[in-house]
Amino acid sequence: MTAALTIRVDDLSGEPTRALIAHHLAGMHALTPAESVHALGLEALRHPDITVWSAWAGDDIAGVGALKRFGDAHGEIKSMRVADTHLGTGVGRALVRHIVAEARAAGIRALWLETGADAGFQTARGLYASEGFEVCGPFGSYRLDPLSTFMTRAL
Numbered sequence: 001m002t003a004a005l006t007i008r009v010d011d012l013s014g015e016p017t018r019a020l021i022a023h024h025l026a027g028m029h030a031l032t033p034a035e036s037v038h039a040l041g042l043e044a045l046r047h048p049d050i051t052v053w054s055a056w057a058g059d060d061i062a063g064v065g066a067l068k069r070f071g072d073a074h075g076e077i078k079s080m081r082v083a084d085t086h087l088g089t090g091v092g093r094a095l096v097r098h099i100v101a102e103a104r105a106a107g108i109r110a111l112w113l114e115t116g117a118d119a120g121f122q123t124a125r126g127l128y129a130s131e132g133f134e135v136c137g138p139f140g141s142y143r144l145d146p147l148s149t150f151m152t153r154a155l
Contacts, residue, residue: 010054016061024081065095
């Protein structure tokens with residue numbers, strides 16, 4: 001894992017966070033047709049039901065992830081992205097575990113997420129599965145999409 005990783009709530013005002021989210025969106029649109037991209041931009045991430053965390057290795061942004069609450073006891077992991085320079089260092093796992101712990105502490109009893117279904121998303125699906133998420137059907141306003149994999153985990 002990246003040494004001395006710090007995870008903190010992010011207000012989305014800093015340029016490193018904004019740049020990583022822009023990179024994330026560009027990557028999603030490069031891999032997936034627009035109608036199947038469910039990643040959120042900066043304005044959508046500012047919704048009061050969403051908390052964004054950023055992970056830092058010293059002064060270097062290492063990753064971002066968000067929790068979107070829906071209802072009193074349900075949440076969705078959104079906008080997970082590890083900076084290219086920190087891929088394979090455990091940042092993604094640290095963010096998932098942090099979001100799960102924060103969700104549990106907030107009284108959330110179940111989490112869901114949507115990620116891609118093709119080979120470019122295999123690492124993400126493997127990470128989520130190794131953290132207890134299981135494949136499920138669409139949830140919330142999502143519809144069945146062959147380019148999406150839906151996963152859930154009880155807390």
